Amino acid sequence: xxxxxxPEFRHHSMMETPFQVIxxxxxxxxxLNGAGSMWTERCGVDLEGREHVASQSVxxxxxxxxxxxxxxVAPASSSTPISRFLTSRGPGLHHIAxxxxxxxxxxxxxxxxxxxxxxxKGRPGAEGRRVAFLHPSAxxxxxxxxxxxKA
Amino acid sequence: xxxxxxPEFRHHSMMETPFQVIxxxxxxxxxLNGAGSMWTERCGVDLEGREHVASQSVxxxxxxxxxxxxxxVAPASSSTPISRFLTSRGPGLHHIAxxxxxxxxxxxxxxxxxxxxxxxKGRPGAEGRRVAFLHPSAxxxxxxxxxxxKA
Numbered sequence: 001x002x003x004x005x006x007p008e009f010r011h012h013s014m015m016e017t018p019f020q021v022i023x024x025x026x027x028x029x030x031x032l033n034g035a036g037s038m039w040t041e042r043c044g045v046d047l048e049g050r051e052h053v054a055s056q057s058v059x060x061x062x063x064x065x066x067x068x069x070x071x072x073v074a075p076a077s078s079s080t081p082i083s084r085f086l087t088s089r090g091p092g093l094h095h096i097a098x099x100x101x102x103x104x105x106x107x108x109x110x111x112x113x114x115x116x117x118x119x120x121k122g123r124p125g126a127e128g129r130r131v132a133f134l135h136p137s138a139x140x141x142x143x144x145x146x147x148x149x150k151a
Numbered sequence: 152x153x154x155x156x157x158p159e160f161r162h163h164s165m166m167e168t169p170f171q172v173i174x175x176x177x178x179x180x181x182x183l184n185g186a187g188s189m190w191t192e193r194c195g196v197d198l199e200g201r202e203h204v205a206s207q208s209v210x211x212x213x214x215x216x217x218x219x220x221x222x223x224v225a226p227a228s229s230s231t232p233i234s235r236f237l238t239s240r241g242p243g244l245h246h247i248a249x250x251x252x253x254x255x256x257x258x259x260x261x262x263x264x265x266x267x268x269x270x271x272k273g274r275p276g277a278e279g280r281r282v283a284f285l286h287p288s289a290x291x292x293x294x295x296x297x298x299x300x301k302a
Contacts, residue, residue, distance in 0.1 A: 017193060020217050021217045022217075025176055035291055038290070042289075042290065044166035067172060067173055067219055068173045068219045089240070091293070092244075093176075093245070093246075095244075096176060138193075140185075140189055141241050141243040142178055
């Protein structure tokens with residue numbers, strides 16, 4: 001059994017924007033232990049970077065694929081957005097995160113392009129990075145996160 | 152405005168599985184023209200590979216990010232799974248697709264690991280590739296697709 005070759009990305013940006021490098025794809029899970037075992041078994045890797053993110057009251061861990069990462073996000077308390085998502089929609093795909101060099105500059109870009117924000121400035125996220133979420137309406141229903149700097 | 156550097160992927164597979172290279176992340180959209188304009192403007196790229204996939208009765212197009220691709224999927228008729236998804240949940244993240252070298256071998260791996268399948272064998276997908284979907288229960292609620300060969 002061999003995995004497929006990585007696709008040849010034909011990215012050729014015509015314009016620099018904050019939405020060009022995917023940092024991770026996040027999956028809402030009820031329980032990080034159970035979901036972590038399942039995903040790491042399927043993907044043949046360890047769960048990386050497990051931590052409690054106090055500012056969002058979640059527990060996260062990363063499944064590192066060859067070309068992008070899957071973030072598993074579990075609620076650490078019952079009144080968080082992730083808990084509400086799980087209650088209303090069940091476990092599943094939750095958001096896409098993009099890497100940016102400077103989150104203040106990225107949020108300015110968003111405001112200049114009239115993209116509605118959930119976070120007006122960066123706040124502490126996983127891996128010691130500053131993060132900010134856009135309102136899902138900014139991407140037609142998809143929740144998008146910005147993460148500053150490298151993981 | 153500069154985009155962030157790509158994260159340094161620390162992928163070190165302990166075991167080869169069909170779920171190691173992300174081919175694309177799919178977003179269900181009601182209308183490919185409208186969503187295509189929105190995503191390409193946000194991401195600063197053109198919409199690539201637009202086509203009608205008759206076997207699934209969908210229209211697709213790809214937004215090529217630096218390290219992975221976002222597939223926009225719109226219904227081409229009203230009785231498709233994508234139409235039902237849009238009706239029940241609205242536009243949003245729909246599935247993750249992984250690249251595999253050989254889809255028959257990948258589906259055999261899935262059966263050997265008791266992963267429930269929606270497609271027992273590969274069928275024609277976008278870009279002239281053979282594809283197969285797993286049942287969402289195989290990944291705890293996340294719909295996963297396998298795509299054979301390179302895009």
